[in-house]
Structures are given as structure tokens and as C-alpha cells.
Amino acid sequence: MTTHVTSFIAELEKQRKALNVLNGGQVHSAKVRGALRGLAERYFSDIRPTLIDPSGDESHITAVNSAMQKLVQECHKRGMARTYIELLRAAKSHLIKLDSTLISINQQNDRPEKAPVDIRIITTLRALVPSAALSYEQALQDLGQPERLSWRGPATDLREALREVLDRLAPDDEVRAMSGYKDEPDARGPTMKQKVRFILRNRQTSKALAATTEDATRSVDEAIGAFVRSVYTRSSVSTHTPTDKNEVLRVLDLVRVVLSELLEVR
Structure with missing residues (x-):
């Protein structure tokens, strides 16, 4: 009205x-x-x-x-x-x-139904990183709107949700203390790929994953680490250049997959 x-x-x-x-x-x-x-x-x-x-x-x-x-x-x-x-x-x-x-x-x-995986991600984030949960949920809400003058907001929220999760699960000091850690060229601290490697290594230790060789784990680390970096780079670009809704929706798809893996959401 x-x-x-x-x-x-x-x-x-x-x-x-x-x-x-x-x-x-x-x-x-x-x-x-x-x-x-x-x-x-x-x-x-x-x-x-x-x-x-x-x-x-x-x-x-x-x-x-x-x-x-x-x-x-x-x-x-x-x-x-x-x-x-x-x-x-x-x-x-x-x-x-x-x-x-x-x-x-x-x-x-104005409040489109969330996919089951999004509900699980948000529920997990609320307990782990409440601010990341808010960012992720805000992005979903914004992407549910048919029109916006700018899609920079949801792209930024998705990027920040991912960044906060990595910072929470892999603090810089703990990543640096990881066996075999070395600063990557031109990096001021642990990269996102190194943070992912830290998370997956700790997960393997805690869950004592069976039938997993060191080489296989290293391959997973590299694949997931590279994937996370591509997501972060992709969403960062979306926040600084004009982009349409479809581009941010693609970012959402990627972030959703990465968060599902890092948070062990199935």
C-alpha cells in the first residue's frame, strides 16, 4: 500500500x-x-x-x-x-x-524460501561465526529481490562470509605454526589456500580418515585451496565492477559449495 x-x-x-x-x-x-x-x-x-x-x-x-x-x-x-x-x-x-x-x-x-543446504549453512554459521551467518543470510535475501540498483552488496556479503569462516577456522598464528608452513611470495600472511590446507589437515587428524594417503590429502588440499581462492577473487571483482544478478548468483553457487565443504554440511 x-x-x-x-x-x-x-x-x-x-x-x-x-x-x-x-x-x-x-x-x-x-x-x-x-x-x-x-x-x-x-x-x-x-x-x-x-x-x-x-x-x-x-x-x-x-x-x-x-x-x-x-x-x-x-x-x-x-x-x-x-x-x-x-x-x-x-x-x-x-x-x-x-x-x-x-x-x-x-x-x-520478500523472503524467498531458502534451499535446505542454505538453512544448514546458516544454522552452522550462527553457532560458529554469527556475523558470517548474517552476511550469508543477507546476501540470500538481497538475491531474492527481482531488481537492485547495485548487486555489490550481496557480492560483498558472500565474500565476507567466506573470509570470516576461514579466519575463524584457521587463525593466522595457528596456520603459521603448521608443520611445513612457508610464506608464499608477496603474501603478508597465510593465504586462503594455506588456511584451507590447515582446516582439512586438522579435520583428517580429528576424524582419523581411513584409507587416505598423504598424497591424496595433498591433492585435495591443493584442489580445494585453489577453488577457494578463485571464489574469493571472483567475488572481490564483483564488488568493484558493475555486475549483474546472474554474476552474483554464480558467486553464491561457488561460495555455497566451499562453505558446505569447510563446515562439513551435507
Whole structure:
């Protein structure tokens, strides 16, 4: 419901309260009747074209139309104040019902259903890195919108969610203490690939994965590490150059796969 419809509801209530002082008696004032007629004219010219009845049968709109038509008829004669009040009250009631129903539907539409894997990722992140959970969930919500002036926001949220997870699971000091760790050229600290290697190595130790050779583990480390780096680079570019929704959706697909692996979400 648009703001001008909300203001119209407020005007209906203002006029109704003004009529209360007449105690239901006859309205002799041409000025008062003119104001009421103007209210009806405003409804049909400005308000009615914007109304949508989500019930499908437009019952609320029909009721408001009828009340406004009767209001015009009453303004041609010295109608009773109680009649005007009843018509204004009826119109207000149906407009409010329209407003509340539309708000409910819009809120549901603005919150698209999350995929099961996203629900598991968010649930895990809330316990592990709450801020990353918020970033990831915000990105999903933004990507559920049909249009945005810029898609930089969700791309940034996806990048930050991934970065925070790696920082939480693989702190720099612990990664540096990892056996065989060496700074990579031009790197100011552990790279994302090294963080992933640290995470997977710890996971293998804790779970005592069977039938896994050192060479196989190293291959997995390299593959996942390279993949994470490509995701991070891809989303970083998306935050600094014009990009469309499809590009950010591709980033989401990649981040979703990486987080599923790092968080052991299946």
C-alpha cells in the first residue's frame, strides 16, 4: 500500500472525528459537505486506481467504492452526521484490511524460501561465526529481490562470509605454526589456500580418515585451496565492477559449495 493511501486513511479518520461534534445530527454546513465530497472525488481519481485486492474478488475495493458513492449522494442533501460517520468508518475499515493483507503478502514475497543446504549453512554459521551467518543470510535475501540498483552488496556479503569462516577456522598464528608452513611470495600472511590446507589437515587428524594417503590429502588440499581462492577473487571483482544478478548468483553457487565443504554440511 502506497504512502498516499495511508494518508487517505488518516484523512478519513480526521473527517470522522470532526463529525462527532454534531452528535449524529443533520449536517447543514455546505463547507463540511464540500470537504466530504472532495474526499470522495480524491478517492476515485487518485486512490482507487492504485488499489489491489489480494483476495481475488476485490470485495474490499467494492465496499470502499460503494461507501464513497453513497458519500457523494449524501453530500447532495443535508444528510445526517451519523450516516457520514458510518460511511467513513466502513471505508476506513476496508482500506485497512487491504493494507494489512498486502503488507503480509509483500513480506512473504520478500523472503524467498531458502534451499535446505542454505538453512544448514546458516544454522552452522550462527553457532560458529554469527556475523558470517548474517552476511550469508543477507546476501540470500538481497538475491531474492527481482531488481537492485547495485548487486555489490550481496557480492560483498558472500565474500565476507567466506573470509570470516576461514579466519575463524584457521587463525593466522595457528596456520603459521603448521608443520611445513612457508610464506608464499608477496603474501603478508597465510593465504586462503594455506588456511584451507590447515582446516582439512586438522579435520583428517580429528576424524582419523581411513584409507587416505598423504598424497591424496595433498591433492585435495591443493584442489580445494585453489577453488577457494578463485571464489574469493571472483567475488572481490564483483564488488568493484558493475555486475549483474546472474554474476552474483554464480558467486553464491561457488561460495555455497566451499562453505558446505569447510563446515562439513551435507
